[in-house]
Amino acid sequence: MPLNTEDWFTEVAPQDGTAFSLKLKQKVHEEQSTYQRIEIYETERFGTLMIIDGCVMLSDRDNFLYHEMLTHPVLFTHPDPRRVLIIGGGDCGTLREVLKHPSVTQVHMVEIDERVTRLAEEYFPELCSANKDPRAQIHFADGIQWAADAEPGGYDVIIVDSTDPVGPAAGLFAEPFYRSCLRALGPQGIFVQQSESPLLHSGLIKSIHDELHKAGLVNTQLLCFPQPVYPSGWWSATMASAANPLTRFREDAQQVKALNAEYYNTDIHRAAQAVPEFLRKLL
Amino acid sequence: MPLNTEDWFTEVAPQDGTAFSLKLKQKVHEEQSTYQRIEIYETERFGTLMIIDGCVMLSDRDNFLYHEMLTHPVLFTHPDPRRVLIIGGGDCGTLREVLKHPSVTQVHMVEIDERVTRLAEEYFPELCSANKDPRAQIHFADGIQWAADAEPGGYDVIIVDSTDPVGPAAGLFAEPFYRSCLRALGPQGIFVQQSESPLLHSGLIKSIHDELHKAGLVNTQLLCFPQPVYPSGWWSATMASAANPLTRFREDAQQVKALNAEYYNTDIHRAAQAVPEFLRKLL
Numbered sequence A, B: 001m002p003l004n005t006e007d008w009f010t011e012v013a014p015q016d017g018t019a020f021s022l023k024l025k026q027k028v029h030e031e032q033s034t035y036q037r038i039e040i041y042e043t044e045r046f047g048t049l050m051i052i053d054g055c056v057m058l059s060d061r062d063n064f065l066y067h068e069m070l071t072h073p074v075l076f077t078h079p080d081p082r083r084v085l086i087i088g089g090g091d092c093g094t095l096r097e098v099l100k101h102p103s104v105t106q107v108h109m110v111e112i113d114e115r116v117t118r119l120a121e122e123y124f125p126e127l128c129s130a131n132k133d134p135r136a137q138i139h140f141a142d143g144i145q146w147a148a149d150a151e152p153g154g155y156d157v158i159i160v161d162s163t164d165p166v167g168p169a170a171g172l173f174a175e176p177f178y179r180s181c182l183r184a185l186g187p188q189g190i191f192v193q194q195s196e197s198p199l200l201h202s203g204l205i206k207s208i209h210d211e212l213h214k215a216g217l218v219n220t221q222l223l224c225f226p227q228p229v230y231p232s233g234w235w236s237a238t239m240a241s242a243a244n245p246l247t248r249f250r251e252d253a254q255q256v257k258a259l260n261a262e263y264y265n266t267d268i269h270r271a272a273q274a275v276p277e278f279l280r281k282l283l
Helices: A063-077 A093-098 A114-123 A143-149 A167-173 A175-185 A202-215 A253-259 A266-272 A277-282 B063-077 B093-098 B114-123 B143-149 B167-173 B175-185 B202-215 B253-259 B266-272 B277-282
Strands: A008-013 A018-032 A037-043 A048-052 A055-059 A083-088 A106-111 A136-140 A157-161 A190-194 A219-226 A234-241 B008-013 B018-032 B037-043 B048-052 B055-059 B083-088 B106-111 B136-140 B157-161 B190-194 B219-226 B234-241
Touching (some): A008 A048, A008 B018, A018 A048, A018 A055, A018 A114, A018 B008, A037 A114, A048 A114, A055 A063, A063 A157, A063 A190, A063 A219, A063 A266, A083 A167, A093 A106, A093 A157, A106 A114, A114 A136, A143 A167, A143 A175, A157 A175, A167 A202, A175 A190, A202 A219, A219 A266, A219 B219, B008 B048, B018 B048, B018 B055, B037 B114, B055 B063, B063 B093, B063 B190, B063 B219, B063 B253, B063 B266, B083 B167, B093 B106, B093 B157, B106 B143, B114 B136, B143 B167, B143 B175, B167 B175, B167 B202, B175 B190, B202 B219, B202 B277, B219 B266
Parallel strands (some): A083 A106, A083 A157, A106 A136, B106 B136, B157 B190
Antiparallel strands (some): A008 A018, A018 A037, A018 B018, A190 A234, B008 B018, B018 B037, B037 B048, B048 B055, B190 B234
16 A cells, blocks of 8 residues: 555665654654754654654654663663763653662763754653753763763763664764773673664674673673564664673562553563574574 | 655554555565455565565564464473464464474364465475474364364364454454363363554453453463564464463473574563563553
């Protein structure tokens, strides 16, 4: 059935031979920022939708999967996460989830494009509901430079919530950046990064693991989870550390309940650590 | 980006406001069988593709996820699965996976549409590689009637590998059919059924659990797994039994290795049992 392009937003992944479409009610905003083209739509069934450079960033309906899985596993893996750095994450959903953890005393969110955050404040207000938390500092700056300049050992957890590894985000998937992160974390810190689709991007996942190892983040743990609006509907994050073990985590039923999560729970944490057989052989 | 409909197959899910497309090389077959419209394509990146009544049934590239998860969890959960009934499963991928289990002595596959199997033999020969196994009997008949007529206690495991719950498959998601299955299984048997998308069809999943309970299959266990070519890319199966516990399973490293699986392993089995928080509350 042909899709009328007036009524649908379609993201084509040419290298994968796939496309994913969402039915629209209307376009509500479009602009070219200094860094990228940003569009906002109201969809029929997925709520508000943000597109950057033609790629789906998030929808109201299913962003809980990605935001919960990029934050709660790493924060429950660290024994006492206090100071957190988020690189990217301009929609503020990751910031909101991090701030649900009572141990956290300070979060620096470093997003390169202020317009993403300003549009999130307008069109995704529930994701920005923690932006005024006194523990949160939002900086509009280059995350690679921020990590390079960071005080050694100044963070317990670094979360990289970026776009795909092309353009300005490419440097976030390479050894020099990982070395900066390790220095900023100190030996006890834990790093996590969105790492694309297990089915479509297994080569990239392998490269991320290899670069992390080269940088000295020698423990790595893949986390898999669903994300329907991203290519293949199946997504991953990669945790890494120099010393902290990544397979055990704090199981605190009270604290998990207080998250009010839609996807995450202790069983889901453990489940995300299971590595599919084809990836176990590759990694 | 508009999709040239000559070059792409697109499945629209109107009630979900989503569409998924695969880039094509060419259409290689199309026919109207007694039951449904069947199309076969060669895709750019997902190998051969079978479409039934406009819905993606399977692709070469990712059918391993669905077929492994519909078979290995239930067969490792049963203490000694010997006699297996597959309802549907015309592409024979489920049959092939079942026959990898050395305890299995007899498999009845009951597919309503012989044309699906004949086309699978031609276009998906690797899925049909076990069709000549002396333990396998393929019958072209109505699965609902087959279950109603089955010898009481004649099967250890019943696997329902059907299309969506519309048209002829609707009866496969309702209490009378489940009662037939329970009788055919006897008290020690285990049932499993593909149960659609956790995100898009949670109401159906709840209804399946409720109907199973009403029929006397009072233990239920949801299994979640990725399936990129199905709507949302996230899929599920529901296991059920009258007596056998469903959370424990045989962990036999030798036997798992012999499966030569691409997705399934013992960790993945356990992971599939983790129920997302929003579904835990619903079920």
